[in-house]
Amino acid sequence: MLPFSNPDPKACLVGRIWRPGLGPALVTLRGGSVFDITAREAPTLSDLLEREDAAEYVTHAKGKEVCSLADLAAASTEDAGPDTLRFLAPPDLQAIKASGVTFAESMVERVIEEQAAGDADRAEDIRARVKTAIGDSLHGIEPGSAKAIEVKRVLQAEGLWSPYLEVGIGPDAEVFTKCQPMAAVGWGAAVGLHPISTWNNPEPEIVLAINSRGQIMGATLGNDVNLRDVEGRSALLLGKAKDNNASCAVGPFLRLFDGHYGMAQVENAELTLKVTGEDGFVLDGHSSMNKISRRPADIVAQTIGRHHQYPDGFFLFLGTLFAPIQDRDTPGQGFTHKMGDIVTISEPGLGALQNTVRLSTEAPEWRFGTGQLMRNLTARGLL
Known part of the structure; x- marks a missing residue:
């Protein structure tokens, strides 16, 4: 598949690729083509994001066409060599x-994971116990709120409190x-x-x-x-x-x-x-x-x-x-x-x-x- 099947023409996209014989390059996507916009003004993505006009800069950067998005995707495989054309992760x-643990609805599964101590065989029994105490989710509880503190008290009384719940509904992420x-x-x-x-x-x-x-x-x-x-x-x-x-x-x-x-x-x-x-x-x-x-x-x-x-x-x-x-x-x-x-x-x-x-x-x-x-x-x- 392609990274974009139908990219939004209004999207301001920037990324990084490896160019053979050259090295990492800062690129943008225009239509179906990949353009190298690496320049002294912004040699890295880190430098680019320090600019207040980052999106405008990318939009107006002239750049040089490197390849099509389809060709870049085809070259970006798990077997790509160290000096072959390929996608890199955007951050440098x-x-x-x-x-x-930022989603309360998935927090229950985190509690099960911890209480099972890595043993999948124990997960089903623990899952039933946790849901009896707190229901299927804690969605709607604001972390650090009075309601969250009360939930913590109930769970501690049940012996089900865990570090995952602490960061899930406590004040600190x-x-x-x-x-x-x-x-x-x-x-x-x-x-x-x-x-x-x-x-x-x-x-x-x-x-x-x-x-x-x-x-x-x-x-x-x-x-x-x-x-x-x-x-x-x-x-x-x-x-x-x-x-x-x-x-x-x-x-x-x-x-x-x-x-x-x-x-x-x-x-x-x-x-x-x-x-x-x-x-x-x-x-x-x-x-x-x-x-x-x-x-x-x-x-x-x-x-x-x-x-x-x-x-x-x-x-x-x-x-x-x-x-x-x-x-x-x-x-x-x-x-x-x-x-x-x-x-x-x-x-x-x-x-x-x-x-x-x-x-x-x-x-x-x-x-x-x-x-x-x-x-x-x-x-x-x-x-």
Whole structure:
């Protein structure tokens, strides 16, 4: 499939690709063609997003046509070599952050995950107990409110309180580092699972791009791969569960905010998920941003401010409503990935992000970091 089947002609899209013999390039999509707009004025996406006129700059940048979108998509495969034409994830110098347990409706499944301690066999019994205590969801409870405090009291009395519920309905959001700058993979690449995990799933999410001043500049799609068994054993294993080689995908392009697209569209976005396995299994899911428990701008404000700065900006995964309980093989075992699964996350205004699931030890090693980028741009006369 293509990253966009019918792109909005009004969309201001910017992304990154690898150009053979040259290196990373900042690009925009015009019609069905990809244009290189890398320049001294904006050699990186981080630099571009520092501009107050970022969308206008991209719209009017002359650029040079590189290829068609179809050709770029065809070249962007999990087997693409280190110096072949391919999509890169849009962020470059930015930190990659993620917020968790932001949808109250999926919070119940997080409680089950923790209480099961990574054991899928225990999940069904725990699921019934949790739902008896709190119902099918906690939708509508404002985090940190008086009602949320009362729910916390009831759950503690039932012995069901957990760190997930604390960050789900407590005053403080969970924000963690998903991966290092430039460690995310782009459209078509392999996304990786740590080999110790046997219970895992994709997480379809909106990802915001924020500059060093805390301004939300645009949005894209992301797959915040989740190792349910590893994180379920202990919340202190979050780093091991979340940050591995090829542990998240971002893209295909960043849609910059302008007069046609902004936070109103993000807050009402409807994401769809499809997982297609080599075994013929198909999983369909969705995530509705209008059911998020915390306003995205509030999560951003908890991430950046006088308490924490990001000189190069950051990308922020906003969490997901999706919680996979559909059985894949054995009844009661729920869903888990198999190698070769094709994961497609779609949203009409942001396109489609597609990746193949592999072990993190089998995905291409991440070798091009900040130092290499600086040397590359300097050699090209862009710094």
